[in-house]
Amino acid sequence: MPRHLLVRHESRHPHLAAHVKAGVGATVTIAAAGWLAGVTHLPLLLAPFGASAVLLFAQAASPLAQPVNVIGGYLLAGLVTLLAHMALPADWWVVGLTVGAAITMMSLARLTHPPAGAMPVVVAGSTTMPALELLAIAVAGAAVMTIYAALHHRLPPRFDYPKRPAPMVS
Template sequence: MSVTKPIPSLRFPAPHLPQHGTAWRGAIGGMLGIAIAGGIGVILWGATTATLPWLVAPAGASAVLIFAVPASPLAQPWPLIGGNVLSACVGLLCGHLIGMPLMAGSLAVGLAIAAMSVARCMHPPGGACALLYALAASGPDKWNALHLVTIFANAVALGGVAWLFNNASGHSWPHRAPTPPSRSAHSALAHQALAATLAEWDEMIDADIADLDAIFQAVERRIRSIEQSAPPASQI
């Protein structure tokens, strides 16, 4: 007897909203990061220069990641800088070699994803960087290697602000997973089972295995605490 898998629902997922303090912290951090990154660009090459932009749009997407979800593996310093700059390089190459915006842009995004995967710097705004630089290089503006200065400066400035702001607000960045109070043979076995489960799923989960392991152990400790504090069944 065959079992038919249910078709996934197209309804909106249940909201998972951050606490108000976390939301405001991310909003303030993003605002400061973009303001400072843009300000540095203006200082370096002026707000009205026709040679280089002082800020590029993918920086806004990077700001969302590094300030709103700083614990994400996609929001760490190497993905922030490496993912953006590497993808921009791919975009420039595709734009100049192919010359047709649609083909250059689509190929650049695909190659950028592959390059970020190999370099272990997966960063979603990198796709936007690849597309932007491919379109600009194959368009009338003919962006060149000099334009890489902008995305590099934007990424480094955002990283500097994220390091200061996130750590000052109690969120380690670069992110470090919480250290469990103690590790037993059971917890080591749980870690191995967790790694095997993720490998079996063959899905990219936007969380580090160390964080998942720490969450699992914390939940187990909380359950044991509740069970130990519950009254015996004979007293209920």
């Protein structure tokens, strides 16, 4: 196997506390969604939220983890999914087409959030909940996770999240 395929591109964080804090943030977020799901009997534990938690807590500096990308990505992928769900037959090829369309739209809008690209698959796999309700839960869940991440990153070891834009040079 070519050696370059085994090179890690993630920078090493010098403090163990930052790694533990990322795990705690994800644990609290997903556990809270699970608890709320039990109380409300709503499907609040969506598989893409686990991947969003990785980005929000362990890769918070990534453009893919910024609030506009997380919330906007779920919103845009949700809209594409809803349109496809209303206009096209419920068939396997539509799921693939919709994932591709969601990725294209997120990329064009510069709102890419990879976990949101799974929403067409989530909707296709749901037999008990209408697509609109499921997508509303996804967008609301993304917003709540993002708000919690912003608060969580203010705890020591502190991390600047969300990223602030670079100052404009005149």
